[in-house]
Amino acid sequence: MLQISYFKWPPTVDLLQQLLNVPAQSYNRYIAWKNRDTGVFETLDPTGLAKLWDKQ
Numbered sequence: 304m305l306q307i308s309y310f311k312w313p314p315t316v317d318l319l320q321q322l323l324n325v326p327a328q329s330y331n332r333y334i335a336w337k338n339r340d341t342g343v344f345e346t347l348d349p350t351g352l353a354k355l356w357d358k359q
Contacts, residue, residue: 318356319344330355 322330333352337343346352
């Protein structure tokens with residue numbers, strides 16, 4: 304099981320939380336919850352997600 308330390312990757316964690324929790328679902332073509340209760344998400348468009356990361 305891969306565990307990511309929040310302290311090593313805070314910008315990544317912050318970006319993922321922002322994208323996953325946008326109410327209008329405007330980023331759902333890039334990333335979406337598979338199970339919000341357990342924190343499992345799916346990357347639907349890795350290239351698009353990387354471009355968003357680059358813009359931040």
